[in-house]
Amino acid sequence: MKTLVIGTGGREHALVLALANDPGVTEVHAAPGNPGIAADATLHAVDPMDGAAVAELAVEIGADLVIVGPEAPLVAGVADAVTGRGITCFGPTLAAARLEGSKAFSKEVMAAAGVPTAGSLTCTTPDEAAAALDAFGAPYVVKDDALAAGKGVVVTGDRDEALAHAATCGTVVVEEFLDGPEVSVFAVCDGATAHALRPAQDFKRIFDGGRGANTGGMGSYTPLTWAPGDLAATVLETVVQPTLDEMVRRGTPFRGCLYVGLALTEAGPKVIEFNVRFGDPDIQPVLATLESPLGELLLAAAQGRLAEVPAPTFRDDACVTVVLASAGYPESSSKGDVITGVGAANGVNDVDVIHAGTAIVDGSLVTAGGRVLAVRAVGYDVDDARARAYAAADLITFEGMQRRSDIAAEPLGVVEGAAARD
């Protein structure tokens, strides 16, 4: 099977590595990719937002399966352009990608499907937002209705800060605060049905102890040994299947990855948000411990015949991913800082250095974004994987590098949830 992965970040690099490990996959192509992906796939200089160009590339290379990684091209309809040329594509249509593209839409679908989630009010004026904040009380949760590259959500105890954020957005969703450990469950969906992957946790705040600004994710791990063993099955039954059924009822079936961000509250798992793609970095450790072939699973989902393939299986191993971010992240990012030590870290057994925001300039590997690299290590348990990940990360340096020192040191939620309540 020839595969083509669209996107340029750590998620796409992790997908490429997993596909390269699948004996059923003969060729891995990527567009536009990055310097790390270049070692594991054939790169093509195509704009991921240009559906016609992506579809043309897929036809040219004779791709059997295209995987569209990030949300922006999915919300822009790139998967529709690819399937429009008769090529199988893993990733939702423009209509189904609204589950991530509009928070208000996803809330509407959850309500219709009876999915457990935070109570919410959609507001279009400052007065409505103020009334909604007072209705739910502190801590306040304010979400930009539209895609905002991870910057749309403010969780704060400060009413003025919550109001100020609402004022910078158009339509906002004001929500009830959900208390409890936060987990990511990835469901591979074929429109009618789904298989869940192993749950993971993603540490979202920039500083240790869950302090500082929200980021795209500073590290992740799996398995969640402290969580209920039937968590993925519960989420399939109470969240994913009702959502798929509701999307079918609306005439816009969902094919692709439904990424369910949940809080494990005292009243059971409740949805914090839906995304329509794999999470980054949370999918990275999940893919490293996947035992069954990824290509076959995604192809079956994209072709609407998931029931024909067995549920994915995972090795007993654990995996931890530590993100290395550039100076200024998440408010800004520093570009052009020379990176050293990637080869040495990548050479360590059971370690992969995953590239996100890197570039080659004058023959040197340099920073080119906020989250620059992720060091991913497999171990026999979470503590072992964590020690291996940090030992390998110690080999890498660049000016202004930021990383957390407490990824997977204890379950997230207790700590980060407490920080949000400050």
Ligand code: AMP
């Ligand atoms: P999102 O961009 O939707 O992933 O939200 C960013 C982060 O804000 C989430 O990962 C949570 O940590 C937090 N968050 C979002 N919604 C809620 C909520 N209703 N209750 C508590 N925390 C939330």
Ligand code: GLY
């Ligand atoms: N790690 C969070 C996300 O992918 O949205």
